[in-house]
Amino acid sequence: MSSDFPKIRPVEAFPVEMEGRRVICLRDPEGLTDSVLMVPPELFYVLAMFDGQHSILDIQVAFTRQFGTILSSQKIREIADQLDEARFMEGERIAQVRQQALEAFRNAPVRPAAHAGQSYEADPGALRAWMDAFFDPPEGPGRPGNGREKALRGIIAPHIDLRRGGPCFAWAYKEVAEASDADLFIVFGTGHAVVRGPYALTRKDYDTPFGPVRADRGFIDALTERCRPLDLFEEEMGHRTEHSIEFQALFLKYLYPDREVAFVPILCGSFHEMIAARRSPAGTEAVGHFIEALREAVEKDGRRVCMIAGVDFAHVGTKFGDSGPMTPAFMEAVASEDRERIEALTALDAEAFFGTISRDGDRRRICGTSSIYTMLHTMGASEGRLLRYDRTVDPQTDSCVTFASMAFY
Structure with a gap:
């Protein structure tokens, strides 16, 4: 060097x-x-x-x-x-x-379960027992019951480490189990390593200890064609170790062990330039074009679709660059700002949600702005509901991450 x-x-x-x-x-x-x-x-x-x-x-x-x-x-x-x-x-x-x-990833038949044995059990039996416990009260919502008539259009679920946020995941996925009749799941994940473009796709199945979750290559190809000239595979390798979609794929296969689950994995890059300029992402060429292409692809496909955003909310404390202590007053301010964001989400107002982040330059470091924003613009819901709000504190790094589960109908 x-x-x-x-x-x-x-x-x-x-x-x-x-x-x-x-x-x-x-x-x-x-x-x-x-x-x-x-x-x-x-x-x-x-x-x-x-x-x-x-x-x-x-x-x-x-x-x-x-x-x-x-x-x-x-x-x-x-x-x-x-x-x-x-x-x-x-x-x-x-x-x-x-x-x-990159060559190894492209030559692999599936996208491996990168975090199995680290963030969660690799053994299917032990993993199912571990995930079952996420649903148990008092932290969990109870085990999934009989289905309901209300058709679920989408959920927000965390992507925090399952060991810290497992029960919050369960609140969202109980809703999937009981209220979704989807034939296809479109999953938006935070692309932590996606730096050049707003979106990155892969045609690879996501493997899990319960078996693979099948990438719907027909839908992915149709979406890719509608998105031209955007290159949706330029940063495909961002999928290689990204956990934000892997955890959602894991829960989908947990819910449907005997079903060939079809899904579309979409990593969403940063909106920081738009946040800094306080410019609506939908007004930019790349994001606006993708949103319109995804809407058209869903409509043309004709199947029942459920969308999933794997996101976390605020990242605060010394680890993330804050200089002051995490006092009760500070944490209440963070929670208050999260509540305002959640109100915008329940109102299905993508621009109001974006405004709660752009007005202060994303000082709370929301990890999922692009995923949530894109989903709100494409899922066609008429009602939103908060299921669970939670946080995890790490004393060693003097940091806190907040997250939530929400459902949209």
Whole structure:
């Protein structure tokens, strides 16, 4: 690694306590390396300037101004080389790794259950017993009962780790079990590694310990044709390790173990440029075109459809960049803002929902804006209802994530 303008890859960075000292944890959301790095704050200050724009000399000058000591150019290059070895730097090494991963993904017959054995049990029997318990009161909604006449058009379910949010998932999927007559499920997931376009599809079935959930390639091809010239497969590899759709596929196969479930997996990228400009996403060419194409594809297909958005709400606390403590007053403010967003969702008002996020530059870091917004514009519901609102707090990283389950008819 010899570049005079070192560039680190997009990584997750958050503070943790380790042996009584606060360090910064670096993790790869793209899943191209299993390495997790713990770096001191002084080193993180250097890494923050590994953006391909600051030269090594720029970094030296800034470091001296900040800390009053000299950091040699050789040391900076050594740091960059070590990060490159760990596959955290942009360059030839990671380009080769990325290409190999892409070829392996494209050649695989199915999209593997990437988080089985980590976020949930890999053994089908143990997994079913574990998921059964999510439905049990007092946290769960009770086991699914007999079906109801009201046709479900869509749900919002979390994508938080199942170990922390399992019962909240159960509230949404009990509604699917009891009120959905869908032949096809269209699943919108947050594309944490989708950075270039607003949407990314795959034609691959999603495997689960209960068996595969079949990607409806006929519908996907029809949608792709209507979306031209958008390239919906440019970032297909974003599906490779993304959990936001995997968890929804898992619950669908849990509910329908003996049925060939057909679904359309759609990863949704960031709307940050539109949020910054306070511009309606539907008014942009790419998003507006996709929304219209999806509406037309659903109408033309003619089957009964249920849409699913796998999303989380607020991400707050030190881990996510907030400087102050998570006091009761702070958490009440977060909950109040979530309530306003939920009111917009129950009213099926996509633009009002987007406005609650864009007006303050997404300061609560809603993880699913694009998924929810797209679903609201395409599912054709007339009623929305909150089923469950919850949160999980991680004292180690001084952070909190909020999430909800909702149903739309």
